[in-house]
Amino acid sequence: MGKSVTSASDSAQIHQAQLLSSTRITPEASREEVWQLVFRTNDPDFDAKPGSCIRVLAPGEYGNRYHPRLYSLADHDYTTAGTEFALCVRRCFFVDDVNGEEYGGVASNYLCDLKPQSVVEFSGPVSYPFAIPTDPYTNLLMIGMGTGIAPFRSLIRSIYEKHGSWQGKVRLFHGARSGLEMLYMNDANNDLALYYDQPTFKAFQTVSPRPAFNEPVAMDKTLEQNAAEVWGMVNSPNSRIYVAGLTKMQAQIDKAMSSIAGSPEAWSEKRQELVAAGRWVELLY
């Protein structure tokens, strides 16, 4: 059962979950270290929905009790033993401007180093940014980079496995530095391939043209190469566009969409219209 947080800054209820398994889902040789962590909570108050986020309360530093950070659910299931949920976590590092040393991000390193049976504290779910539309004829255009795939994996599984079927078009644009780092769509782990034979599902992958030089993933080019499909969905009143991943993808999407729309002004106007109608939802971090 959840207990209440007493800190004035966070009045949300705290839940606990035990780590069932922890698997690195990018290759050992890759600089990108992403782990899939599967947890179970017995807390009946935890009400997960596809695409929702939770706030992991990693142990704090410098006298702070917690270091809270948000993570999207990559999956969840209600079982007789409790609610099982998966997170897809990228190990973060930053370089200190003053001494040039590299430090690990607190919560991501805590999670990536966690051993099975460990218990974590978390609150939430804190939001459901990517709700499943009630009308199964809704077209869904999802654009995700890196760990931005997490909420979409959960959504795609839910609409095809739990919802029954989906008549609207589901288009997933996913980007990673290289093919091996394409989360849930690489040689070792390709669970999104389960949906390739769904007549309404299509996935588009995009990588960096020069991964060794850290050149950005060419999401803009992939969107432009599929301009007719993308623009058709943008302009269909019965569609939603969901975007998730690192903030740096925003510039690429704006560039591609401006080119598809004809000008930055035309795209800006269209984007405002989509946001106002609740048809464009972004989760960038």
Ligand SMILES: Cc1cc2nc3c(=O)[nH]c(=O)nc-3n(C[C@H](O)[C@H](O)[C@H](O)COP(=O)(O)OP(=O)(O)OC[C@H]3O[C@@H](n4cnc5c(N)ncnc54)[C@H](O)[C@@H]3O)c2cc1C
């Ligand atoms: C809604 C939402 C959903 C998210 N979902 C996911 C997800 O599914 N998977 C995922 O991996 N992440 C996700 N994130 C990101 C996640 O919440 C964390 O921000 C991320 O894991 C880094 O947290 P951290 O505690 O490891 O790093 P922190 O310790 O908080 O550091 C984070 C960054 O802060 C900067 N920084 C901090 N201290 C310094 C310093 N002293 N000097 C210079 N720079 C510094 C650096 O840029 C560093 O990379 C999500 C974020 C949001 C907002």
